[in-house]
Amino acid sequence: MEKYYYYIMSVHIIFVVSWMAGLFYSVRLFIYHTEANDRPEVERNILQKEYEKIEHKLWHIITTPAMALTVLAGVGMVCIRPYLLTTPWFHVKLGFVAALLVYHFICQNIMKQLKLGKFKHSSFKLRLWNEVATILLVAIVFTVVLKSAVDWVYGLIGLIVFAVVIMMAVKWYKHYRKKHDC
Secondary structure (H helix, E strand, O other): OHHHHHHHHHHHHHHHHHHHHHHHHHHHHHHHHHHHHHOOHHHHHHHHHHHHHHHHHHHHHHHHHHHHHHHHHHHHHHHHOHHHHHOHHHHHHHHHHHHHHHHHHHHHHHHHHHHOOOOOOOHHHHHHHHHHHHHHHHHHHHHHHHHHHOOHHHHHHHHHHHHHHHHHHHHHHHHHHHHHOO
């Protein structure tokens, strides 16, 4: 089975990319879906129906299948190399992946709420929410690439600084949009 490890890893990486693309684009659609509330009624109705259709297709044809195949390929890699479960970096990675899975299902819930016409989150909050996936992606990639070479304290501090910078950028963009009526 060892000879198949790199094939399975390649599949894993391909579907991680697809999953992340689906998550990023889904939340972007949630933002547009929410902002459609500010449009005149006829335009709002057309836009929201279209966003519901696109969100549904993206979620069920790309995002969720990619998530499932990412997890299956990951499990396959662990089955071939079970010693991965004994390495500290892998436990950290699994923690971030668990957080990403929770993020995925929260996004699914947001999509269901939007379909029912429940807009619980402002477009600004959704913009902040969109960056959570970016932060988790960065954390997972650095954990996998640096493995045991990472000093976890510095890594955690770096992740927090990265998250603060991302969130400040979103806040700055909100201010910029208000100032320029974008």
